[in-house]
Amino acid sequence: xxxxxxxxxxxxxxxxxxxxxxxxxxxxxxxxxxxxxxxxxxxxxxxxxxxxxxxxxxxxxxxxxxxxxxxxxxxxxxxxxxxxxxxxxxxxxxxxxxxxxxxxxxxxxxxxxxxxxxxxxxxxxxxxxxxxxxxxxxxxxxxxxxxxxxxxxxxxxxxxxxxxxxxxxxxxxxxxxxxxxxxxxxxxxxxxxxxxxxxxxxxxxxxxxxxxxxxxxxxxxxxxxxxxxxxxxxxxxxxxxxxxxxxxxxxxxxxxxxxxxxxxxxxxxxxxxxxx
Numbered sequence: 001x002x003x004x005x006x007x008x009x010x011x012x013x014x015x016x017x018x019x020x021x022x023x024x025x026x027x028x029x030x031x032x033x034x035x036x037x038x039x040x041x042x043x044x045x046x047x048x049x050x051x052x053x054x055x056x057x058x059x060x061x062x063x064x065x066x067x068x069x070x071x072x073x074x075x076x077x078x079x080x081x082x083x084x085x086x087x088x089x090x091x092x093x094x095x096x097x098x099x100x101x102x103x104x105x106x107x108x109x110x111x112x113x114x115x116x117x118x119x120x121x122x123x124x125x126x127x128x129x130x131x132x133x134x135x136x137x138x139x140x141x142x143x144x145x146x147x148x149x150x151x152x153x154x155x156x157x158x159x160x161x162x163x164x165x166x167x168x169x170x171x172x173x174x175x176x177x178x179x180x181x182x183x184x185x186x187x188x189x190x191x192x193x194x195x196x197x198x199x200x201x202x203x204x205x206x207x208x209x210x211x212x213x214x215x216x217x218x219x220x221x222x223x224x225x226x227x228x229x230x231x232x233x234x235x236x237x238x239x240x241x242x243x244x245x246x247x248x249x250x251x252x253x254x255x256x257x258x259x260x261x262x263x264x265x266x267x268x269x270x271x272x273x274x275x276x
Contacts, residue, residue, distance in 0.1 A: 001132055004029070010070035011036045014060055023116050023124045024083040030125065031056040032133065033066050033076040044138035044274035045075040045129065046267065047121065047162075049147030049154075051169075052179070053099045056080045059144075062256035068264040072271035075135050079125055081146070083114040095179055096186055102174075103150030104198045106187035115187060121150070122158055140270045142166035144259055145223075149174060152200040152213060159209035164273040166214045166266045168259050169221055172233035175199045179227050201233050204242050212243040214269070216262050218252030 005016035012035040021028045037043055046069070048059050059065065059078045069076045082101030089110040091097035106115035129135055141162045143151035148170025155165040174180020175195045184195045196202035217230050224230075230246055237244040252258040 001030075001128060009033065010066040012066065012070045014066060016056060016060075019128060021083070021120055021124060023120045024114050026083045026085045026088055026114060028084065028120070029056045029080050030129075031060045031076075031078040032129070033060065033069050034133070035066075035070040035073055035075065037073060037134065040134075042134050042136040043073055043075050044140070044271070045077055045126075045135045046270050046274075047126075047139060047141045047151075048076060048078040049103060049121065049141070049143030049150040050078065050081050051143070051145030051147050052081070053094050054081050054147075055099070058256065059259075062260065063263050064260045065263050065267060068267040072268055074267065074271050074274060075133070077125070077129055079121060082117065088114045091186075096183060100146065100183065102146060102180075102183045102187065102198070103154060104187060107194070108187060108189045111187050117150070118154065118157070122154055122161065138163060138274045140164035140166075140274055142168070142266060142270070143170070144168040145228075145254065146171055146179070148172075148215075149180075149200060153198055153203060155211055155213075156200065156203040156207050156209075157197075159207070159211070162211065164270045165211055166216065166270065168216045168262070168266075169218060169223070169228060169254050170200070170215060170230070171228060172200045172215075173229050175202065176232075177227045177229065201236050204233075204236050204240055207240075207242060210242055212245070213237070214266065215244065215246045216258075216266065217246060217248050218254060218258045219248050219250040220252055221254045221258075223254050
């Protein structure tokens with residue numbers, strides 16, 4: 001990985017790297033915060049997945065997460081939200097194409113050539129991070145909106161890989177809401193049976209691991225009813241006996257002001273699990 005940006009933050013270092021992704025067949029950027037640590041220490045890592053329209057920059061500039069990561073001695077890794085560059089399929093709309101990878105492996109043309117964000121986040125990126133930086137294989141995952149969807153789906157699809165999972169304002173029933181239906185139709189085709197492999201609610205029934213799921217949701221979120229519908233996910237989880245906690249925060253919206261207000265508590269929870 002090539003270091004292209006570096007800043008002192010919270011007594012640690014906020015970096016951005018560029019690297020070639022074989023999985024996505026393009027160049028990618030990834031943000032990494034390294035907290036202060038003893039020489040030779042290999043630290044646990046939290047992966048953050050951002051939402052629609054975001055890059056690797058949104059979380060590191062808006063969430064204020066570095067001071068909490070420094071306090072608890074965890075590394076933060078925030079990849080971009082999709083493949084990028086010339087030759088990578090795109091769409092003029094904000095909710096499809098570049099900036100809207102949905103953390104799945106596309107099967108339909110023209111998307112299948114590059115849009116394999118599941119394999120990138122789960123396999124290729126951690127292999128790079130663990131080979132080149134002072135981190136361990138003790139991982140957890142969290143995200144926001146489309147990235148909240150990604151965090152839950154990746155955790156459910158890969159039992160044993162993550163030790164904790166959190167989602168801020170997640171799209172938990174993508175097969176049933178406009179954002180998800182549009183993306184799934186494009187990336188996966190019209191056969192809705194294939195969508196279940198990438199739908200958090202649908203994956204609950206076959207989950208091989210009962211990893212507790214924490215959902216942080218703003219009560220004033222303008223997308224709560226039409227796009228997010230966490231109550232449907234919670235009802236299904238409770239029916240199946242899958243541990244889930246929904247924290248409904250009155251008055252908070254879908255923005256990074258909401259994330260910044262509660263990211264500290266979630267980093268603390270993840271750190272406790274990662275170090276336990």
